[in-house]
Amino acid sequence: MAASTKSSVRSCLSRTRAKTGTPLFVGVDLGIKNDFSSVVAVKMVRKKHQSFITLVQHCVWKPRAGQPVDLNNVKEYLRWLCKAFRVTQILVDPSQALQLIKDLKVRFAH
Secondary structure, eight states: OOOOOOOHHHHHBOOOOOOTTTTTEEEEEEOOSSSSSEEEEEEEETTTEEEEEEEEEEEOOOOOOOOOOOOHHHHHHHHHHHHHSSSEEEEEOOTHHHHHHHHHHHHHOO
């Protein structure tokens, strides 16, 4: 895979509005103490014979010195996404998110 540049990534993504109930795919990457945490929600858009991934929502949390990212804020944002849209799938990098994954499974199992 070739290295991506900011402009090549921007040319693949565009931000759009989405109606309530729109099916979304959500990605979560957590950095608790030394890295940003982020959530992105995307949808597939088909135009003629092509499909595009379109950014619908995103949020980024930055830890401060001595103050790690509060995972409750991330969970609340995910809950909001699930209420506002039809979240089809949440994909999480498990390296920093084991407790978040457990909490989400309990929350959405009911």
